[in-house]
Amino acid sequence: MSDATSASATPPGDALPAHPRLSRLFRLQFESAQNAWVLLYPEGMVQLNASAAEILRRCDGRRHFDDIVDELQSLFNVQGIREQVAALVQEGQRRGWID
Numbered sequence: 001m002s003d004a005t006s007a008s009a010t011p012p013g014d015a016l017p018a019h020p021r022l023s024r025l026f027r028l029q030f031e032s033a034q035n036a037w038v039l040l041y042p043e044g045m046v047q048l049n050a051s052a053a054e055i056l057r058r059c060d061g062r063r064h065f066d067d068i069v070d071e072l073q074s075l076f077n078v079q080g081i082r083e084q085v086a087a088l089v090q091e092g093q094r095r096g097w098i099d
Contacts, residue, residue: 020068020089021061021099028056039097046097055088059098065089 021044022028025074039046048056054075058068069082092098 016065016089017093017098019064020059020092022056022059023097023099026097028053031048034099051084052088055085056092056097059092061090061099 025041031038034047037048046088054072069085073081075078089098
């Protein structure tokens with residue numbers, strides 16, 4: 001399946017932001033105590049797995065969603081990850097991590 005095909009697989013009600021940005025209520029940082037990237041917010045912390053951290057590190061409001069996908073595919077020498085990246089961005093929107 002091509003990226004163009006998978007783009008149409010996104011449900012209509014789940015529009016992706018063109019330039020995803022981490023909400024200003026959250027701070028993304030590496031925590032050496034956990035040896036992991038975390039999202040910090042006033043009530044606590046979310047520990048991220050490596051792939052989620054790589055995606056969220058690029059959600060800076062400047063990069064276009066498609067550029068994020070392209071960058072990750074190039075970085076990890078993989079293809080066809082658009083749907084997985086979209087799923088994380090949508091989950092981030094649902095949880096309020098991403099504006």
